[in-house]
Amino acid sequence: MGPDMANGAPTAPGLSFPRETFAKLTPGPFLHAHLKQQEPTRANGRSPEDFRKPTVNIGSLTHSNGSAVVRVGDTAIVCGVRAEILLASDIPHPPRDDVEDDDMIEELGLLVPNIELSTGCSPAHLPGNAPGTLAQSLSYRILSLLNASNLVSPSDLSIRYTKPQTEDGGPSEEAREVTKAYWTLYIDILCIALDGNTFDAAWAAVIAALQSTVLPKAWWDADREAILCSPLTAEAHRMQLSGLPIASTFAVFSTASPLKRLEEADSWVLADPDSFEEELCKENLTVVMGTKHAGNDGLLRLEKTGGSVIGKVAMQRCVRMAEDRWREWKGVLGGG
Amino acid sequence: MQADRRRINAPSGGTAPPIFATPKDTPLRRPTRTRKPDEHRKLFLRTGVVPSASGSAYYEIPLQSPQQPELLVPSSSSLKITCSVHGPRPLPRNAAFSPNLLLTTHVKFAPFATRNRRGYMRDAGERDLGMHLETALRGVIIGERWPKSGCEVVITVLEGEEDGWWGDAGGQEGGRAGGWGMMGVLAGCITVASAALVDAGIDCVDMVSGGVAALVQDGQDGTKVGGEAKIILDPSPSEHQNIRAGCVVGYLQSRDEVTEMWMKGDAGTQVEALVDEAVKAASLTRTVLAEAVREAMGLKMGKASEEATGGLKEDKGKKKDVVMTG
Numbered sequence: 001m002g003p004d005m006a007n008g009a010p011t012a013p014g015l016s017f018p019r020e021t022f023a024k025l026t027p028g029p030f031l032h033a034h035l036k037q038q039e040p041t042r043a044n045g046r047s048p049e050d051f052r053k054p055t056v057n058i059g060s061l062t063h064s065n066g067s068a069v070v071r072v073g074d075t076a077i078v079c080g081v082r083a084e085i086l087l088a089s090d091i092p093h094p095p096r097d098d099v100e101d102d103d104m105i106e107e108l109g110l111l112v113p114n115i116e117l118s119t120g121c122s123p124a125h126l127p128g129n130a131p132g133t134l135a136q137s138l139s140y141r142i143l144s145l146l147n148a149s150n151l152v153s154p155s156d157l158s159i160r161y162t163k164p165q166t167e168d169g170g171p172s173e174e175a176r177e178v179t180k181a182y183w184t185l186y187i188d189i190l191c192i193a194l195d196g197n198t199f200d201a202a203w204a205a206v207i208a209a210l211q212s213t214v215l216p217k218a219w220w221d222a223d224r225e226a227i228l229c230s231p232l233t234a235e236a237h238r239m240q241l242s243g244l245p246i247a248s249t250f251a252v253f254s255t256a257s258p259l260k261r262l263e264e265a266d267s268w269v270l271a272d273p274d275s276f277e278e279e280l281c282k283e284n285l286t287v288v289m290g291t292k293h294a295g296n297d298g299l300l301r302l303e304k305t306g307g308s309v310i311g312k313v314a315m316q317r318c319v320r321m322a323e324d325r326w327r328e329w330k331g332v333l334g335g336g
Numbered sequence: 337m338q339a340d341r342r343r344i345n346a347p348s349g350g351t352a353p354p355i356f357a358t359p360k361d362t363p364l365r366r367p368t369r370t371r372k373p374d375e376h377r378k379l380f381l382r383t384g385v386v387p388s389a390s391g392s393a394y395y396e397i398p399l400q401s402p403q404q405p406e407l408l409v410p411s412s413s414s415l416k417i418t419c420s421v422h423g424p425r426p427l428p429r430n431a432a433f434s435p436n437l438l439l440t441t442h443v444k445f446a447p448f449a450t451r452n453r454r455g456y457m458r459d460a461g462e463r464d465l466g467m468h469l470e471t472a473l474r475g476v477i478i479g480e481r482w483p484k485s486g487c488e489v490v491i492t493v494l495e496g497e498e499d500g501w502w503g504d505a506g507g508q509e510g511g512r513a514g515g516w517g518m519m520g521v522l523a524g525c526i527t528v529a530s531a532a533l534v535d536a537g538i539d540c541v542d543m544v545s546g547g548v549a550a551l552v553q554d555g556q557d558g559t560k561v562g563g564e565a566k567i568i569l570d571p572s573p574s575e576h577q578n579i580r581a582g583c584v585v586g587y588l589q590s591r592d593e594v595t596e597m598w599m600k601g602d603a604g605t606q607v608e609a610l611v612d613e614a615v616k617a618a619s620l621t622r623t624v625l626a627e628a629v630r631e632a633m634g635l636k637m638g639k640a641s642e643e644a645t646g647g648l649k650e651d652k653g654k655k656k657d658v659v660m661t662g
Contacts, residue, residue, distance in 0.1 A: 019657060033658045041658075062399070062410045062495060064448045074387045078494060080448030083354070090349035109347040116456065119444070120420035120490025122388040127442045127490055131342045139344050184351045188447040190492065192418055193386040216354060216408050229354040231409045232362065275388070 028280055031253060035268050044274055051248070051272040051325055054204065056332050058212045065185075066213030066239075070205040073274065074195035079205035081213045082186040085159070085227050086110070088179055104154045106147040113142045113187040115202055122194040122275070138199060141303075142189070142206060149245045149290060149300055151210065156239050157183040159227060161220035180220040181227045185213070196274035199286060203247045208333055213239045243291040245300050246329045248322040249273065251281035252309045267309045271321060283307030285315070287322035298326075343456060353452060356409060364503045367401040367412045369575040373568045374613075376620040381528070381628040383535040384635075389420035391536025393628075395528035397497075397520075400572060409502070412574045413451075415520060416494040419528040421536040423487030431486075436479035437538075438486040441470040443525060449496045461515070465522055472526045472546070472586030472596035478539040487538065489529050496521050501574040515600070516550070516573040519584045522598065523548045523570075526586045527621050534629050542588040544595055545625050547618030549610055550582040551603050567609055569617040583610045587618035 022030045023043060034043050041047060052073035061067035064080035071077075086108070088094070095107045105111060117135045118127040125132060131139075146152070159181040187209065189202050217235040221228045230236070251273035256265035270277055288301035299319065304310065310318065339345050358364065371377070379397045386392035397415040404411055424437055443465040445454050458466075473489065497517035526546030533540060550571035555563040555578065565580065573579060581601030585594050594615070603610050 037658060061448055062413050063451055067448070076385075078446070080446070082448055082453050084346075084351035084453070085354055086347050086349050086351045092348055109345075112344050112346055114343050114447075114456065116446075119418075119492045120389060120392075120422065120442075120488070121386060123422045123425075126422065126488060127444060136342055143344055184347060186346070186447065186453060190446055190494070192492070193392075194388055214408065216356070218354065221357075226355060228357040231356040231358055231407050233406055233408050236408050 023276065027276065031277065031280055032255060032266075035253065036266065040268060042270060043276060048268050049271050049321060051328070052274075054201075054329065054332050056204070056208050058208055064209075065215060066209045066211070068205050068208035068212060070201050070208060072197065072201045072204070072272070074193055075197060075201045076191075076193040077198075077201045077205040078190045078192055079202070079209040080188050080190075081209045082188070083183045083213070083215055084186065085218070086182045086184045087227070088181055101154050102150050105152060105157065108182060110157055110182055110184050111143065111146050111152065111187060112184065113139055113146060113189065113206065115139045115142065115189040115191065115198075117191050117194065117198070119190055119192060121191045125191075125194070134198075138202060141199060142187075142203060145203065145245065145247075145288060145301060146187075146206070149243065149288075151207075151241050151243065151245065152185070153240065153242060156215065156237075157185070159183070159218045159220065161222075181218070183215055183218075185210075194275065196276070196278045197249050197272050200247045200249050200272065203245075203288075204329060204333070207241070207244065207246075210239060210241055211333065215239060244326075244330060244333065245288050245290040246322075246326045247286055247288045248318075248325040250285045250287075250310070250318050250321075251277055252283035252285075252307060253277065253281050254283070254307070254309055256309075262309070269310065269314060269318065271325075283309055285310055285318055287319055289319075289322050289326040298323075340456070362406060364407075365404060365411065366501050366503060367572070367575050369568070369572065370401070373566060374616065376570045376617060377572070379621070379624055381531055381624050383531050383628055383632040385418065386420045389422055389532075389536075391421040391532045391534070391538070392419060393528045393531035393535060394418050395524050395531075397524070400575075411502075412572065413498045414495050415497050415524055417491060417521070417524045417528050418494060419489065419491045419525070419532040421487065421489050421529075421532045421538070423536070424482040424485040424538060425487070427484055427486045433484065435483045437477060437482040439470060439474055439477060439479070439489065440486065441466045441473065441489045441491070441529070443469060443491045443493065445493045445496055449493050451498065451502060461518065465518065465525065468522055468584075468596060468598055469525050469529060472544055473529055473533070475586075475593070475595035476530070476540045476542060476544045476588065477533070478541060481539050487536075489532065491525050491529065493521060493525075497572070498574050501577075504577070516571070516579050516582055519548050519550075519582045519598065519600070520571070520573070522546065522584050523617070523621070526584075526596065527625055531625055531628055535632060542590050542593075543622065543625055543629070544586045544588055545618045545622040546584060546586055547614045547616065547621055548582060548584050549613035549617055550576075551580045551601070551606060551610055552576045553578045553580050565606075567606065567613045569613055569620070581606075581610060583614045585611065585614040585618055587615050587622075589619055589622050 057069040066081040117125040161180040216229040254267035283306040286303040290300040292298040497520040499517040523546030553565040581603035583599040586596035
C-alpha cells in the first residue's frame with residue numbers, strides 16, 4: 001500500500017481511495033488489517049464474536065398454514081409452510097409395520113423443504129438456472145436436520161380413522177384405528193436478500209414458520225371415500241414442536257497460505273459471517289443447539305468443513321457462544 | 337409430475353390440497369368493494385430492500401376487507417411483490433455485440449403465492465408476464481447509454497392476486513377463471529420494476545407506472561346476470577361476480593405515452609373508456625411511485641452529504657477506517 005496508508009495519519013481527501021475500493025481490490029488484506037488492530041474489529045464494524053440481531057415476523061402470508069419472515073442483518077428469508085394430504089392408499093411402498101414411529105416422517109418424506117436462492121437476492125444466484133450447489137446443499141442440510149431433530153411429531157401429521165365394526169365381520173373384527181392419510185408439509189424457503197450465513201437464517205425461518213403452523217381438523221369420510229377438512233379456526237390445531245434447535249455458524253479467517261504455515265499464521269474465528277467474509281473464509285463450523293434436558297446438554301449437531309484451525313479449545317468456545325445465541329433466539333422466537 | 341433431481345420432491349404417492357367441507361351454519365361472505373369506482377386501493381412501495389442488488393423495491397397492496405376470523409381459509413388475498421435489478425453490467429465475453437442495454441425480465445410466483453401451491457419451474461403464465469413487463473420497460477430505459485451491457489430485472493411475487501372469489505368455484509378450484517388476477521399482478525410488476533430501476537440509477541426517460549381498469553357487470557345478490565355494466569379502477573377480482581373485460585397499461589405520465597397495453601375480454605363499445613380509466617389508475621399509482629422514489633433519494637442524499645462533510649460518528653459498531661500495510 002502507499003505511504004499515505006501506512007502512517008495512518010488523516011490524509012487530505014482525494015489522495016486515498018475510499019474503503020469500498022480497498023475492500024474490492026484486496027479483500028483479504030482489507031479484512032486482515034481490520035482484525036489485527038489492538039481490539040479486533042471486522043470490516044462490518046462487529047467484533048469477531050458478535051452475531052447480527054435477528055428479527056422475526058410471523059403469519060404474514062395469507063395462503064400458508066404457517067409462515068415467517070426472518071431478518072438477520074441484511075439477510076432476509078421468507079418461509080411458508082403449506083400442508084397437503086397424502087392418502088395412505090396412494091403410498092406405493094408402504095413402510096413396514098416395524099418402522100419406529102419417529103422414523104415415519106423420514107420414511108414417508110412428509111417434510112419437503114426447498115430453499116430458493118434464485119430470487120434476485122444476489123448477483124451470484126441469478127434466476128433461470130436450476131438450483132446451484134449451494135441451494136441444493138442447503139435444502140438437504142435443512143431436511144436432514146429436520147429429520148434428525150424429530151421436531152415434528154408423527155401424531156400431528158397422521159389423520160386417523162376408527163373403522164366401525166362390520167356386521168359380517170365376525171367376532172374377530174373389532175373397532176380398529178387406522179391411519180387413512182398423512183399431512184405433508186411443503187416448506188418453501190425464499191431468500192429475498194442475501195448477505196451471508198444463509199443456513200442460520202433459513203433454519204430459524206423454518207422453525208418460526210413451523211411454530212406458527214395451524215393444521216385444519218381432518219377426517220376420513222367413509223361415504224365419499226375422501227379426506228375432508230373443517231375450515232373452522234376453532235377446530236384447527238397448532239402444531240407442537242419438540243424443542244427449539246438453533247443453528248449458529250462460525251467462519252475462520254486465517255492468513256495461512258501455501259507459502260505460510262498454519263503455526264506462523266494468524267487466525268480469527270468470526271461469528272455469523274456476512275457474504276464478504278464468507279468469500280474469504282475456507283473453514284466453517286455450524287453448531288446446532290437444542291433445548292437442554294436433564295442429562296442432555298442440547299448439542300444436536302456439529303458440522304465442520306474446510307480446515308483445522310478450530311481445535312478442541314476453540315470448539316468449546318464456539319459451543320458456548322452457540323448457547324448464548326440460542327438464548328437470544330429463544331427470546332425472539334419463544335417456545336423451546 | 338417429473339421428479340426434479342435438484343430439489344427435494346413430494347412423496348411419490350402424490351399429495352392433494354385439502355378439501356374443505358363448510359358447515360351449513362357458517363355462511364361464506366364474499367368480499368365487497370367499499371371504495372368508489374375511481375378509487376385505487378392503498379399501496380405501499382419502498383425501495384432499497386435488497387442491499388446486495390443494484391436496485392430493489394417492494395410493493396404491497398394490503399388486504400382490503402377484514403378476513404372472517406372464524407374461518408381458516410382466507411376470503412381474499414393481498415398482493416406482495418419484490419423486485420431486484422442487477423446491472424448495468426458487462427455482457428459475457430461470448431455474447432454478441434449489442435449497441436444497447438440488453439434488458440432481461442424474469443417474473444416468478446413463490447410456491448406459496450396462490451391458493452393452489454405452485455411449482456418451482458416457471459410456467460407459461462409467468463413467462464408471459466415477463467414478456468409483458470419487458471415491453472413496458474423497454475420503452476423507458478435509455479439503452480444507448482450502455483452499449484455491450486446487460487441488466488436483469490428479477491421479480492418474485494410473494495403473494496398474488498386471485499382470479500376470482502374462491503367461494504364461486506365451490507371452494508375447490510380456488511377461483512381459477514379468466515385470469516383476471518394476472519392483470520393486477522402485471523400492473524404491480526410494472527410499478528415495482530420502475531421503482532427498482534430508479535433505485536439502481538439506470539437512466540430512464542420517465543417513470544413508468546402500471547394501472548388496471550375493468551368493466552364489470554355484477555348482478556344483484558350474487559347472481560351473474562343482470563346489473564349495470566360499469567368501469568372501475570383497480571379491480572380486486574374476488575369482489576366481483578362478473579368481470580367482462582380488463583385492461584392493463586404501462587403509462588408514462590409526463591410524456592403521455594403508453595408503453596404497454598394488455599386488454600382481455602369483451603369490452604364492446606367501451607374499449608376507449610376502459611383504456612382511459614386504466615391510464616387514470618396508472619396516474620394514481622405514479623403519485624405513490626414518485627413519493628417512494630423521492631423519499632429514497634432524500635435518504636441517499638442525506639447519507640452522501642454526511643460522508644462528504646466527514647461527519648462520521650465514531651460509535652461502537654460503526655465502520656471505521658483502518659491502516660493497511662504489507
